[in-house]
Amino acid sequence: SLLHVLEHAGISTLWRDNQSGCKGVCDGLDIQKLDDATTPGLCADGRCMDEILLSDLAAQVRAKPGDRVVVLHQLGSHGPSYFERYPAQFERFKPVCKTADLGSCSRQNIVNAY
Structure with missing residues (x-):
């Protein structure tokens, strides 16, 4: 995938997921599954609002120096x-x-x- 090409070029990637996974697109990359979080106000009944993807995002971006691509995989409008x-x-x-x-x-x- 393009994300693997970026990683190979030295650009770190992070896949933050609020859906059912990446279907292989992010395999082997840094992944944070957030769809099973229990954050009050953002998650209830086993489902989280897409806003959960923004929680702690700034810290995640700063966690690795240099260029970084962060994918926010939303539950969205399906x-x-x-x-x-x-x-x-x-x-x-x-x-x-x-x-x-x-x-x-x-x-x-x-x-x-x-």
């Missing part, structure tokens, strides 16, 4: 339940669709959620 992936205080456009049954929401409410 699937119809995006409304569950960010806290209510980050809702910018309202009202939002708050169900995985998108057929029961207006187009505008779906757009607002994303």
Whole structure:
């Protein structure tokens, strides 16, 4: 992968994961799995908000001198339940669709959620 090429060129890499792994892209590199963290306010019921990727990020960047690439692998907007992936205080456009049954929401409410 490109990350392995960067490592070979002397640029350190770090893969911070809030999803289901890297599917081989980050094998053999520095990896931090954060999707099973228990940070109050960011994690509940075995799932973390993508914001968990930012926790302690500055310290991780400073941990190794020189050039560094950090990949933040987000849970992101996969699937119809995006409304569950960010806290209510980050809702910018309202009202939002708050169900995985998108057929029961207006187009505008779906757009607002994303």
